[in-house]
Amino acid sequence: MSNNAKAKVQQQFGPKAEKYRDSSVHAKGADLSLMVESAKLSGNEKVLDIALGAGHTALAFAPYVERCYGVDLTEEMVQEASELANSRGIENVEFLRGDAEDLPYPDSFFDVVTCRFAAHHFSNIKQFVSETARVLKPGGRFLMIDHYAPENSLLDTFINDVDRMRDPSHVREQTLSEWRYDFEQSGLIYEEMSTWDLRLEFANWVERSATPANVRHELVKFLQTAPSHCKETFDLQFNEHGQPDSFCLKVVLLQGTGVRPLI
Incomplete structure (x- = not known):
């Protein structure tokens, strides 16, 4: 990740760590249980959560594994996650500041690696996936x-523009074909486990990111004047005053399985 991109992430998330601790999108949701169930845990695993955030994913896994590690680029997020673990009496966790594209762990160290609502x-991305494959044991998950972009270029551009207007640290929602290519190039067996629409309430979405008022105004106009195909695909809903009320992001759970070396 470039130094400029890293700075944007730290500026965006450092002062807002508490908001992401309390965000229902990040703290709750059936997707957390789906992730844990998909890992097919035995209880002996070492798990790494990349882009830890406020710790919700790591703490969802911790009761079912030997030890859960977590890294985040933002020190405030690491502190928030550590405090949340302490408040819940969870001790088998180890969180530190670290870069998703330069992981501070040895090769083939983890049975499971997770990353939730962060890769955009x-x-x-190629370096992130390569690093993930490196620290994952052969046969690990x-x-x-x-969230991902549709394959249609108009829809791809639209949703990435929306996300980037709301949050300048947003880089890109990839298409599923791009994810498949990156997984396979890093030696991971690619599988789409589940896809769904995530409905977001617009006011809460821009409040959580502290989007400036003038940018919110531009974003509202952008959504109001969006092509009908974009409004339909992302199920844009407007209130009686024509203001955006909610919309849906396209979300996927991907699994990449580490390939065992040939004997």
């Missing part, structure tokens, strides 16, 4: 949840 902030 990474400027070098990489489980990733993120």
Whole structure:
């Protein structure tokens, strides 16, 4: 990740760590249980959560594994996650500041690696996936949840423009075909486990990111004047005053399985 991109992430999330601790999108949701179930845990695993955030994913896994590690680029997020673990009496966790594109762990160290609602902030996805494959044991599971862009170029451009207007640290929602290519190039067996629409309430969405008022105004106009195909695909809903009320992001749970070496 470039230094400029890293700075944007730290500026965006450092002062807002508490908001992401309390955000229902990040703290709750059936997708957390789906992630844990998909890992097919035995209780002996070492798990790494990349882009830890406020710790919700790591703490969902911790009761079912030997030890859960977590890294985040933002020190405030690491502190928030550590405090949340302490408040819940969860001790088998180890969180530190670290870069998704340069992981501070040895090769083939983890049984499971997770990343949830974060990859769209990474400027070098190929390096992120390569690093994930490196630290994953042969036969281990990489489980990733993120919103993705449709294959249609108009829809791809539209949703990435929307996200970037709201949050300048947003880099890109990839298409599923792009994710498949990156997984396979890093030696991971690619599988789409589940896809769904995530409905977001517009006012809460821009409040959580502290989007400036003038940018919110531009974003509202952008959504109001969007092509009908974009409004339909992302199920844009407007109130009686024509203001955006809610919309849906396209979300996927991907699994990448580490390939065992040939004997």
